[in-house]
Amino acid sequence: MAATNSNSENVQKPSFETFQLFSSTASGFGIFDDPAQQAPSIPPPPCVEVLPSEVHSSVKHSVESVNLDGITLLKGRVNTQQVFGLSNSDLVPGKYEGGLKLWEGSLDLIKALRCDIKSGLISFGGKRVLELGCGHGLPGIFALFVGAAAVHFQDFNAEVLRCLTIPNLNSNLSNKSHPLSSNFTNCDKIDVRFYAGDWNEVDKLLPYVATHVEDNQNAGYDFILMAETVYSINSLQNLYNLIKKCLRHPDGTLYFAAKKYYFGVGGGTRRFLSVVEKDGVMASSLVAEITDGSSNVREVWRLKPKEYHPSFSCCSCLYCCWFPWNVRFYWDLEKGKSQPMWLQGSKIQYR
Known part of the structure; x- marks a missing residue:
C-alpha cells in the first residue's frame, strides 16, 4: 500500500486499498473492453535480478502490522510520488503496475493457504515457491515462515523490489513477536531471490525454470503464488504461459487470489480461468469466495496439472x-x- 503526502497523520488509514482502474474513457464493463486499447504504449523495463543490497536507502519505508486471524505480519508503506513520480494512480501500463499497494487478494491468499495447511492438504516444508507480481511479498514471506526452502519474488518493477519488497521482508524477519517466527530458524540456508521484469521474458532469469527438455524432471517451482495479477485481459495469456514454464511437473500447485471481475480493464478470475480451460491441461478448484454484499466478489483458486490419462x-x-x-x-x-x-x-x- 502506497503512502500518501497527506498532512493529516492522525487519520486512520485502511489496511488495504480497493482496486480502482476506471478511466474517463473506459466503458466500465470489462468484458466488452477492447484489449487493443489497453496495450502499453512503451516497452517494458528490462528483466533483472535485484540483489538484497540494492535497497533504496533514500526512500522512506515505514511498517504497520496486519492481523490475519491470529497471525501478524508487517506491511511496508512507501510514497508512490517519491518512487515513481506518480500520485493518486493505481497503475500506468508499461511503467508502473500497482506494486506499491497492498491489495485485498494478498491477505485472502494467505488465509486460504493457512487453511489448506491446517487441513493437511499442502505443506511448504522444503518446497520451492515463486510469488508473481509480489508487491509487498506477504504470501511469499508467509511461505518462508512455514518452511519453504526457496522463495523467489517477482514484480514488474525493480523499484518495487528495492523500495518495498526487500525492506518488507527484512522487517518481517527481524520481527520476533509473532508465532511463526519460532518456525523460522535457518535464514542463511534459505534461497531467497528477487527478479524484476515482464512476464513474457522473466522466465529466462528464474533459476528453477528448465532450459532443456532433459531438465524438466527436476525443474520448476512446487508452488506459484499470486494475488491481483489477472486484472488486465491483455496480459492473461503471457501470465499463463509463464506459469506453465515455471510450475513443477506434474506435482506443482498454483494458488491465485483475485476479484471475479475487474470492470474497466477486462480481467478477473473468470476470464483467466477461461484461458486455462481452453488449454485443457490444468484442473481448477475454488478454495474461497469472499463477499461483503457491497463490493466486488473476491476469490481464491487452486490450479494443478491434470492427472495422467x-x-x-x-x-x-x-x-x-x-x-x-x-x-x-x-x-x-x-x-x-x-x-x-x-x-x-x-x-x-x-x-
Whole structure:
C-alpha cells in the first residue's frame, strides 16, 4: 500500500486499498473492453535480478502490522510520488503496475493457504515457491515462515523490489513477536531471490525454470503464488504461459487470489480461468469466495496439472511420465532410458 503526502497523520488509514482502474474513457464493463486499447504504449523495463543490497536507502519505508486471524505480519508503506513520480494512480501500463499497494487478494491468499495447511492438504516444508507480481511479498514471506526452502519474488518493477519488497521482508524477519517466527530458524540456508521484469521474458532469469527438455524432471517451482495479477485481459495469456514454464511437473500447485471481475480493464478470475480451460491441461478448484454484499466478489483458486490419462501411453509397459504441456517422456525399452516426445495436435512425434 502506497503512502500518501497527506498532512493529516492522525487519520486512520485502511489496511488495504480497493482496486480502482476506471478511466474517463473506459466503458466500465470489462468484458466488452477492447484489449487493443489497453496495450502499453512503451516497452517494458528490462528483466533483472535485484540483489538484497540494492535497497533504496533514500526512500522512506515505514511498517504497520496486519492481523490475519491470529497471525501478524508487517506491511511496508512507501510514497508512490517519491518512487515513481506518480500520485493518486493505481497503475500506468508499461511503467508502473500497482506494486506499491497492498491489495485485498494478498491477505485472502494467505488465509486460504493457512487453511489448506491446517487441513493437511499442502505443506511448504522444503518446497520451492515463486510469488508473481509480489508487491509487498506477504504470501511469499508467509511461505518462508512455514518452511519453504526457496522463495523467489517477482514484480514488474525493480523499484518495487528495492523500495518495498526487500525492506518488507527484512522487517518481517527481524520481527520476533509473532508465532511463526519460532518456525523460522535457518535464514542463511534459505534461497531467497528477487527478479524484476515482464512476464513474457522473466522466465529466462528464474533459476528453477528448465532450459532443456532433459531438465524438466527436476525443474520448476512446487508452488506459484499470486494475488491481483489477472486484472488486465491483455496480459492473461503471457501470465499463463509463464506459469506453465515455471510450475513443477506434474506435482506443482498454483494458488491465485483475485476479484471475479475487474470492470474497466477486462480481467478477473473468470476470464483467466477461461484461458486455462481452453488449454485443457490444468484442473481448477475454488478454495474461497469472499463477499461483503457491497463490493466486488473476491476469490481464491487452486490450479494443478491434470492427472495422467492412459490415452497418452505410448508403450505397453505403461511406464510413462505425464507432462501437462507439449512435451512428455516415455520409457524406451530398447535404449533403457526415458525419451522425450512432442505432442502436436492429436499426433505424437518422437525425437
